[in-house]
Amino acid sequence: MPVLVMKFGGTSVATPDRIKRAAKRVGVEVSKGYDVIVIVSAMSGETNKLVGYVNETAPLFDAREYDAVVSSGENVTAGLMALTLQNMDVPARSWQGWQVPVKTTSAHSAARIEDIPPDNIRKKFEEGMKVAIVAGFQGISAEGRITTLGRGGSDTTAVAFAAAFGAERCDIYTDVDGVYTTDPRICDKARKLDKIAFEEMLELASLGAKVLQTRSVELAMRYKVKLRVVSSFEEQSDDAGTLVCDEEDIMESNVVAGVAYSRDETKMTLMSVADRPGIAAAIFMPLSEAGVNVDMIVQNISEDGRTDMTFSCPVDQVKRAEKAMADAKARGDVNFHDLVADTGVAKVSVVGIGMRSHTGVAAKMFQVLSNEGINIKVITTSEIKISVLIDRKYMELAVQALHDAFELEKAA
Structure with a gap:
């Protein structure tokens, strides 16, 4: 059977x-x-x-x-x-x-x-x-x-x-009855996706979408397991929910598949760190050992042999990060002037496999945020994702504006 x-x-x-x-x-x-x-x-x-x-x-x-x-x-x-x-x-x-x-x-x-x-x-x-x-x-x-x-x-x-x-x-x-282009509670134009590629779902899950655990999507992608997300509370049909599958199984998709967000973020900056070989390892090894989940990392331009190192982590790991850095400084592993934590930030990301073959997604995203008067604090990118840190008070506005700009309410 x-x-x-x-x-x-x-x-x-x-x-x-x-x-x-x-x-x-x-x-x-x-x-x-x-x-x-x-x-x-x-x-x-x-x-x-x-x-x-x-x-x-x-x-x-x-x-x-x-x-x-x-x-x-x-x-x-x-x-x-x-x-x-x-x-x-x-x-x-x-x-x-x-x-x-x-x-x-x-x-x-x-x-x-x-x-x-x-x-x-x-x-x-x-x-x-x-x-x-x-x-x-x-x-x-x-x-x-x-x-x-x-x-x-x-x-x-x-x-x-x-x-x-x-x-x-x-x-x-x-x-929920499937995977949406963004959180319907924030954007009433959010649209349920019939299909989404493993890579897109993996990015969305890791960036804050709560529909599937990240590791489950990793496993499904590795072993080519077809995943279907469906509601327990609605009538069942063969095409219900969202199918998470190989990119090859999707005939055509939008350049951007979805907008994800994470409100529980912190931007931490080590001020005036020595700019020398091995300094990144001296900072991030203790953080790793302390169980701090570091996401975005930005190193500023060096001046007089000193630089600032900025990274993001979950809000509930700030105390752990501060202790790890204080202990590293006490041991003499790393010397810095100050550690500044900004807990009032959120991460907003656009995700889509179509970004591999289309230019201008980043420019459009930044222009949209600029038009809304939203300042970008940190930027990171991958082949199919662009993430920014912004002030948390603008998070919902940013999600709605990006969803509208990329016309995610429309099917491909």
Whole structure:
């Protein structure tokens, strides 16, 4: 039988009634002749509640026990989904990560999947089981401890299963009906995309779009897994949602596919740093070791052997970055006059594979922002992306203006 992977996020399984609704969708696919692997998240809000319990009990917690606690939410959902399907006379059973087994690295709360042997589940399919409900977000390390994949990890679990079983498709059921050209809550002209290339989705996910976890898109691109993002709350059809696929599968697309934003950004500047070989390594190695996720980097023109180094990072990592730089200065690894943090910034980006073959996108973007009186603080580019840091108060205006300028409400 062909295999289909269906993943249901927290809002899609938030209550027993919603689990029943999801189970009916699974039943429809079983009736079409599929063997179905269902990946479930914890019920909406459950993981946050469990994390709160851990922090209340032991603020300096053992990461192994943290994983044991926070992974339990998915186990509950998997069991309830199996019971619901059994009541519908659909042969189903639940699987925890260690029972499959989902083999991962030992990096607790940020583990990576290394292997998913399909034998155990395939054997049950051969014996007549039609649906395997797998607890997402979790696995087992070589040491035999439960691990978790980081927030949003159920998306990654689903794509990894689709790759391991050669699934026909991986459907991600969520509370939105697809991938939009930008956030519809900010821009009422936002348009749902029928298809989007892996590269575009990867950029949008990494730049702030919350529809899919970045690692899940990386996996899908690597293993050529067709991803479909669909709503749990709307009527289902064969062309519903957004298909994330190879660039070759898209006949024609706009130069810019979407506008992404991230409001929780900080611009940090090291003032008067020695301009010498190795200074960048002396700055960014301690930041990396401290777990600071550095994004944009700009080095100013040197004057009298000194320069300024600017970088961006998430707001919640500012204290960590400040400590890492203070410690590096105390060790004598790097000397700077001051570290200035601007927490009132946002990142706005335009993304599109069409930018590879079209000129003038950057010029148009900068002109649009200029026309709106928005000052650009930092710019970074890649082959299919242009990102700018601007004052956060102008973020929504910038998103709307760029969406209008590139006419994203119109299909290609």
